Amino acid sequence: MKTPIRLLIPALLTACLSTAAQAQTEIQFWMGLTGVNGELLSRFGEDFNKSQSDYRVVVSFKGQYPEQRAAAVAAYRAGNPPHIMQMFDAGSGDMMSAKGSVVPVSEVFKRAGLQFNPADFIPAARGYYGVPNGDLLSMPFNVSTTVLFYNKDAFKKAGLDADKPPQTWPELISAANKIRSTNAAACGYTTAWLAWVMLEQFSSRHNIAFGTKGNGRAGADAELTLVANPLLARQVQTLVDMQKDKSFDYGGRSNDAAAKFISGECAMFTQSSGGLAAIATGAKFQFGVSQLPYWPDAKGAPYATTIGGASLWVFNAPKRSDVEFRGVAQFLNFLRSDKVMTEWAKTTGFLPATNSAFKAMQDEGFFAKNPGRDVPILSLIAAAKGDNTNGYRFGRWTEIRDVYHDEVEKALQGKQSGAEAMLNTERRGNVLLRAFERTVN
Amino acid sequence: MQRKVVFPQKGLPYWLLAPQLAITLVFFFWPGGQAMYMSLLLQDPFGHSVQFVGLENFRLVFADEDYLQAVWRTAYFSLAVTVLAMVPGLALAVMADRVIKGGTAYTTAMLVPYAIAPAVAGVLWLFMLNPSIGVMAWWLKHAGVAWNPTLDGSDAMWLVILASAWKQVAYNFLFFLAGLQAIPKSLLEAAAIDGARPFRRFYTIVFPLLSPTTFFLLVVGLVYAFFDTFGVIDAVSQGGPASATETLVYKVYKDGIHSLDLGGSAAQSVVLMVIVVALTMIQFRFIERRVHYS
Numbered sequence: 001m002k003t004p005i006r007l008l009i010p011a012l013l014t015a016c017l018s019t020a021a022q023a024q025t026e027i028q029f030w031m032g033l034t035g036v037n038g039e040l041l042s043r044f045g046e047d048f049n050k051s052q053s054d055y056r057v058v059v060s061f062k063g064q065y066p067e068q069r070a071a072a073v074a075a076y077r078a079g080n081p082p083h084i085m086q087m088f089d090a091g092s093g094d095m096m097s098a099k100g101s102v103v104p105v106s107e108v109f110k111r112a113g114l115q116f117n118p119a120d121f122i123p124a125a126r127g128y129y130g131v132p133n134g135d136l137l138s139m140p141f142n143v144s145t146t147v148l149f150y151n152k153d154a155f156k157k158a159g160l161d162a163d164k165p166p167q168t169w170p171e172l173i174s175a176a177n178k179i180r181s182t183n184a185a186a187c188g189y190t191t192a193w194l195a196w197v198m199l200e201q202f203s204s205r206h207n208i209a210f211g212t213k214g215n216g217r218a219g220a221d222a223e224l225t226l227v228a229n230p231l232l233a234r235q236v237q238t239l240v241d242m243q244k245d246k247s248f249d250y251g252g253r254s255n256d257a258a259a260k261f262i263s264g265e266c267a268m269f270t271q272s273s274g275g276l277a278a279i280a281t282g283a284k285f286q287f288g289v290s291q292l293p294y295w296p297d298a299k300g301a302p303y304a305t306t307i308g309g310a311s312l313w314v315f316n317a318p319k320r321s322d323v324e325f326r327g328v329a330q331f332l333n334f335l336r337s338d339k340v341m342t343e344w345a346k347t348t349g350f351l352p353a354t355n356s357a358f359k360a361m362q363d364e365g366f367f368a369k370n371p372g373r374d375v376p377i378l379s380l381i382a383a384a385k386g387d388n389t390n391g392y393r394f395g396r397w398t399e400i401r402d403v404y405h406d407e408v409e410k411a412l413q414g415k416q417s418g419a420e421a422m423l424n425t426e427r428r429g430n431v432l433l434r435a436f437e438r439t440v441n
Numbered sequence: 442m443q444r445k446v447v448f449p450q451k452g453l454p455y456w457l458l459a460p461q462l463a464i465t466l467v468f469f470f471w472p473g474g475q476a477m478y479m480s481l482l483l484q485d486p487f488g489h490s491v492q493f494v495g496l497e498n499f500r501l502v503f504a505d506e507d508y509l510q511a512v513w514r515t516a517y518f519s520l521a522v523t524v525l526a527m528v529p530g531l532a533l534a535v536m537a538d539r540v541i542k543g544g545t546a547y548t549t550a551m552l553v554p555y556a557i558a559p560a561v562a563g564v565l566w567l568f569m570l571n572p573s574i575g576v577m578a579w580w581l582k583h584a585g586v587a588w589n590p591t592l593d594g595s596d597a598m599w600l601v602i603l604a605s606a607w608k609q610v611a612y613n614f615l616f617f618l619a620g621l622q623a624i625p626k627s628l629l630e631a632a633a634i635d636g637a638r639p640f641r642r643f644y645t646i647v648f649p650l651l652s653p654t655t656f657f658l659l660v661v662g663l664v665y666a667f668f669d670t671f672g673v674i675d676a677v678s679q680g681g682p683a684s685a686t687e688t689l690v691y692k693v694y695k696d697g698i699h700s701l702d703l704g705g706s707a708a709q710s711v712v713l714m715v716i717v718v719a720l721t722m723i724q725f726r727f728i729e730r731r732v733h734y735s
Contacts, residue, residue: 070698399700409683439485
């Protein structure tokens with residue numbers, strides 16, 4: 001009689017284990033963040049897992065946004081995409097055109113029976129990630145905008161007022177020249193995310209439409225109109241001229257220039273407000289934050305800057321169950337809670353994506369206690385709105401950004417003028433937009 | 442006299458070959474076929490709309506001025522990498538051949554760079570030549586050289602060439618050393634008795650006898666520079682600035698993965714496939730016909 005029972009134990013154990021595994025539904029979450037920001041987002045996943053027992057969120061990093069997107073597309077075609085993917089602003093146009101591949105977050109919440117009001121999110125985010133009927137396609141999570149960081153120590157050394165950062169481009173140029181002539185720093189000014197800052201944010205700041213059809217929002221047949229806006233070429237030419245005496249020094253694509261500011265080499269730096277955490281940890285000098293400069297002779301300037309950062313997209317797949325979608329909704333609901341949003345915003349320098357989290361931070365006196373932290377909010381929310389401050393929506397935009405980088409780099413090398421760079425970007429960009437148009441129709 | 446070994450069963454050889462054939466089919470023919478098929482299609486990344494467009498992707502690739510520039514750039518890059526990897530490889534092999542004590546230790550030490558992953562090799566050189574923090578960049582600055590690979594295209598090109606070539610020196614060294622050791626000492630001694638000095642002995646006897654090795658390494662080096670340097674370029678310059686370091690293989694990656702232009706990227710990889718097949722065939726023909734001096 002002993003033997004049969006002993007034999008049964010492993011079988012029973014296996015049965016127990018498999019039910020336990022079945023009870024927990026796994027939710028795959030792919031993020032595109034590294035460093036302090038990525039660690040915090042991973043911790044949010046663990047916090048969620050501890051808070052309930054039905055779902056288990058697995059946060060993983062699959063490479064920078066473009067690599068991650070390629071991996072997700074391949075996984076989608078194989079029938080098993082991640083449940084949630086974080087995608088940066090430039091990828092939004094492509095994601096929106098991928099009808100059937102994604103489920104709008106408004107619908108994800110509705111199916112799960114959870115309250116979801118798009119109006120809870122800050123207007124800039126709603127405008128960017130929403131559709132005309134008010135639904136949100138993706139959930140805004142890490143919301144940022146461009147700000148100017150400046151090295152207060154270098155300003156003092158150059159004899160500049162460390163409490164009066166430059167507001168306009170002429171002011172920035174003269175400050176940069178002063179920094180160079182006094183040798184307070186090896187370079188006056190540099191920037192991260194060249195196309196994002198000098199094309200997208202710059203256009204919003206001056207209410208410029210750099211494409212037709214409401215900056216691409218009204219249809220895939222939109223065209224780029226960079227040449228028709230000479231201010232864009234003037235900005236590139238300004239950088240080209242400044243490069244000659246290092247009052248501006250190019251620091252590479254994406255985020256590479258951050259090292260130039262943090263090391264003290266460059267005294268001024270335009271960057272995403274989400275870059276704050278890295279600067280605060282790395283910089284061995286006093287720094288200040290200010291809004292993105294503007295050209296005072298541009299009509300109506302300054303306008304508001306536009307939104308950047310990334311949002312969370314929910315993938316559809318043939319074999320995906322309702323339980324999985326409920327888990328996705330639960331986790332998104334957790335992420336947008338005031339507790340998570342405020343901790344996220346305070347630690348990283350990103351903006352709170354919801355109105356209530358913003359208000360909670362205000363009530364707590366966070367902005368009063370931390371001078372400079374309200375700068376991105378003032379720039380994004382409080383500044384004047386125009387027809388073109390609501391962002392853009394073009395397909396293949398990651399590629400067009402690279403075309404812009406390519407052409408502006410050629411100009412900075414002295415091979416062409418700012419105007420030629422814009423002409424070539426427009427020509428090459430429009431070829432890509434036409435190819436995109438053919439694949440959506 | 443040649444002895445022939447014949448398998449008694451007809452099926453056995455095929456069974457013995459099966460694992461290799463399976464690997465070749467799954468990892469070479471299948472993706473290769475997929476790439477050829479995709480190069481004829483126009484599709485969105487998610488595969489919702491797929492149209493057959495014939496050879497349009499190829500037409501666009503060859504009409505693209507950027508692509509043609511990348512072809513020349515790749516030729517320049519590959520030649521530079523191959524030469525810069527072979528000349529020091531040969532020089533070091535000739536010197537190692539003369540080492541009498543501790544030859545094995547010396548040879549082993551020489552092989553270390555070959556064991557380093559391309560991306561790591563790229564990062565090593567990037568650090569040494571980084572304009573802000575690099576030690577070699579600091580020397581250059583003090584020597585009065587304006588070194589700025591972030592913005593200057595030819596600086597960036599030299600950086601990826603150096604990193605790629607450095608890694609391959611070890612490989613060339615090993616083959617040259619083996620080639621040198623296969624040269625009969627009697628030939629060299631006879632030449633020495635005739636009064637030929639070391640340099641003359643090298644270029645009238647050693648170098649011609651090494652020519653099969655040199656040719657083999659030239660082809661292998663070109664294939665390496667064409668395909669295996671992706672990791673170096675991605676770690677060092679990502680093809681920039683202003684596409685100055687964008688080789689053909691990097692462009693396939695950028696257009697396919699970054700831009701999700703699947704058709705165009707597939708067409709480019711088919712072109713690369715043709716190039717590598719051609720290089721391999723040239724090598725086989727010449728290796729078969731190579732002159733034996735023994």
